[in-house]
Structures are given as C-alpha cells and as structure tokens.
Amino acid sequence: MGMREKIEAAAGRYPDRRSAIMPALLIAQKEHGHLPGPVLEEVADVLGVERIWVYELATFYTLFHTEPVGMFHLQLCDNVSCMLRGAEALLAHMEAVLGIGKGGTTSDGLFTLSTVECLGACEMAPVMQVGDDYHGDLDVARIDTLLDHLRRAGSGVPLAPRAGA
C-alpha cells in the first residue's frame, strides 16, 4: 500500500477527516523519515483539510520531526525514574562516544541523540527508545553494545544475533 492508500484507510476510521491528520502524519513520517513542508502539504491535500491544521499538529506534538533526524534516533529518557537510576551518566557517555551534544546528529547521519520525557517503562529504568524498540536496564556496557550493533546495522554489515534481544 502506498502512502495515499494508507492515509485513506486511516481516514475511514473517523467520521471527520480532520481526525486522520495525526495518523496521516505518522504514516508520512515513516515513509519520508521526517516531515518537510512539501510533505505536510501533500498530507493536507490527500485529506482535503486546511494546511494550517496539518502544520499546527506537526509542530505541536513531539514525535513529529520537521527537520531530518539520523537513521537511528537515540531517545534517552531522563525523567525522574530514569534520572534516579543514572540516565545523566549515560547521556554524558553517549555524547562523548558519539562526539555530539544532546539534540545533535553525527556527521555520518547515523545517530541523532535526544533526551525525552517519561517513556512509560520505569520498571526497566534507565530506558531508551530507538526506532520502535525500547532498551531497558541500561548501563554503559549495554549502551556500547547497542551502539555497536546499530552501527553495523546502519552500514549494512550482516548482524550477529544480539545478546538479550
């Protein structure tokens, strides 16, 4: 199914097409990686809704990115439960290893590093979301293993089975 068909399918779930803007933006972001202006306009046109409605959602909700992000978006939770279990040290470690600050993207485009609000997985704090996956009970060694795994995945090297996956 192409983007248009997926958006139409989503729109069918609501009595009002405006409700489908959020699902449509998620679909479009999956397709394009981020949501530049022309993509927002395309979403508005497919749904037949005001462009401003689409813009305002794309800039209000934090999961939408109007700027490009790296192939792997490292989203470390640093809210209270993760902070209490050492999230700060993990952030500092990743900043040092990747050579970027919070919010930055590595020059090879592989990693973007962000901190996020509570991911709702505090039982495995500190926790980080990368793409669709949660990685919990993190420490420096596990972060290093994960980054190594992602680097190889990003460079197309065949992957060995990941321990604990």
Place this chain on the structure above:
Amino acid sequence: MSERVLLRNVDVPDGHLISAYEAGGGYRALAKALREHTPDEIIELVKNSNLRGRGGAGFPTGMKWSFVPKQANKPKYLCCNADEGEPGTFKDRIIMERDPHQLIEGMAISAYAIGAETAYVYVRGEYVLAIRRLEQAIAEAHAKGYLGTRILGADFNFTVHVHCGAGAYICGEETAMLDSLEGKRAQPRLKPPFPAVAGLYASPTVINNVETLVCVPHIVSRGADWFRGIGPDKSPGPKLYCVSGQVRRPGLYELPMGIPLRELVDEHAGGALQGRKVKAVIPGGVSASVIPESGLDVRMDFDSLAAVGSMLGSAGVIVIDDTTCMVKVATRIVEFFHHESCGKCTPCREGLNWVFKVLRRIEAGQGAPDDIEQLQGLCKGIFGNTFCALGDGAAMGLRAALAHFEHEFTAHIEEHRCPFH
C-alpha cells in the same frame, strides 16, 4: 489478597493471543453481560462495585456512565485513555502488550452499558508494541465474533479503533484528548459541557482509563460485592502499583487498594538499594506530592492519600533515597511540567517557566536569599488559577517538596552549591 486478577494473564506464554485469553476464561464476562443483563443493570452493577477511575482522578465509574443521556440522536462514543504519560507510570502499557484482550472485553461490556457502537483507544505513540498487539487483538476479536455486528447473537454492534498519539502529556487530560482525537492541538476544553453530554464530535462520550476498563469484566463475572470486599469500601478493588526509582525490585505489583505504602516499598519492592535509606516517595506519578519517609504508613487509596495532601493518581510510586538531592528532583519535575504545558493559559505557561528558572539557579548554587519566598509566591499565582490540573499538580508538588525538604533548598542557597555533589 495474593490472587492476581488484573495481571493473571501477563506472564502466560503468548498471553496476548486470543487462544490463551479464551483458555483462561476470557470473553465469558462479555457473554454473561449480553445474555443476563440489560445495559442499565451493568451500570448499576458497576455503581454498586464502587469502582473509581484508575487514571488518577478517582471519579466513580458507574456514575460517570450514568451521565450519558439515554436518548440521544447522535452516536455515543467510548474512549479509552491509554496515553499513560504520567512519569513513573507503566501499568497500562504492560496490560496492552501482554493482555490486550482483557482491555477489549472491558471496552465491549462498557460500550454495551453506555450504548456506544464505536470506541477509540488513544495510545501514546511511543508504545509501538502495545499498539501492534492491540491491533492484532482487535482483528482476532472480530474474527471470533466478540467485535463487529450482532455480537454473540445479541442486539449489540461494536467496533474498536486504535488512535496513535504523537507525544503530548496533556493528552492524558480527557478533554485535551478529545481535541487531539478530533485532529487538533491537544488543549483542555472548558467544562461544562462535560464529555458525557458533549464529548467527541460533540457527541455523548465516556472516557475511561485502561485499568478502569479491565476491572469491568471481573465485576461482571464475580459481582459487585466481591469487588467491594477488596480494600477500603469507598475506594475498593484490585490495584496496579508501578514501583520505580531507587528500590531493589522495581516493577508492576497487583495488590489490594489501600495497602500501606511502606509495605509496598519495603516488602514487595525490596526496600532501598544496598547501603542506602529511603528518603521520600512520590506515590502517584510526579503530579502527586512527595511523602517523606516518616509518612510512609499512609494507605494507598484515593481518600487516605488525599487526607495527607498527596494523591493516588496513577499509582506511579517513585522511590527516592538519601543519596539524592530533592532540589534536583523538584527541578526535574517542574522542567517536565514546563515542557508539557500546552500553552493555553498564562499561569501555567509563564508561571512554570519562571519557577523552573528559579529552581535551576538554586540547584546550581546561584540562588538568592529570597528565592524560596519567590517560589512560594509563584506557586500561589499558579495554584487554582490554571485551566486544567497540569499547573495545579506542578504547584502542589513543589509546595510539598518545600514543606518537607526546605532545609535542602536553604542549604543550596547558603552554601552556594549543591550539597549532594
């Protein structure tokens, strides 16, 4: 009560599949509800059970349902609040990931009671696995005739749709969630009208939390008296407690409503980490006021926690030990609320920004002698003056931190540094 009710399936292999759910007696409560009860009887049953909303506010569920007009020329909607953004809370995620059919059955019975044919589950977008499992479970339930038209031969049609959130804590506020579902920025609505009268698409709408809805099949199966017999009479039932932070065994615990907080932290979750002492506990997500160690004998139910100036909230229990700086915790919590403020009202949008700046300089050792007074004044300006509970929660939490740990704030200001560094 050591029996697990709400979590009985979460450790069953492939417990998220309909075969496992049916093997454990799943969907029998729905069959019983449709065969033996009218919708009004279900509402009465839930009223009699004294079930109170598990999202945080503790409003009586049966009463909420009874506000939906019986005659309406518009469709009625059921919305499940699965936005679960309250820091320290993860119970709904675990239910959706590991036992999604329990939620679907709860929704089907609730929809039958209020006369809704459509439900939306508003799941926060980060919960990718939960979303996938729910969608799969909905398809399975359709194939088996638990969803769809003329469900189990009864005059009842019902469909569930999953709506993915996209990152906004405010969506947990039920009217902001409705705006979000309508494709708008999530901002709370003025009430009245209440959602039961004019909610989603201005139609009668009931919004219930995941944990609230999963209580419903058990009340139908086992009766209101059984439910009311667990924990305090005015705040009864099995309860999910999310324990996290500086504690030996963080995790999700199902225990009766009303157990002492100390028992939960020390006995069930194993107490403080090696060589440390518990200093304070946040009992209900970061919106709930912190309780110092000396207050841990409080019981974990809506009324007992309200009586000590805190709240059960989402039962996100965050344990803080004696190595941790309370100013740092308070600063992080205010930073969260400042970040998540929707911007609709000034006391919250501007006030929290100001509070955050003052706290940050205190934590950095650059606080001024009158900063505590300044913070109290700001809390006064915010509390009771905001559009929704977000700003209130932030102000109440900070006031509690100042009341119990003022000496830590003062030490930062006097010593021009954080004593914990």
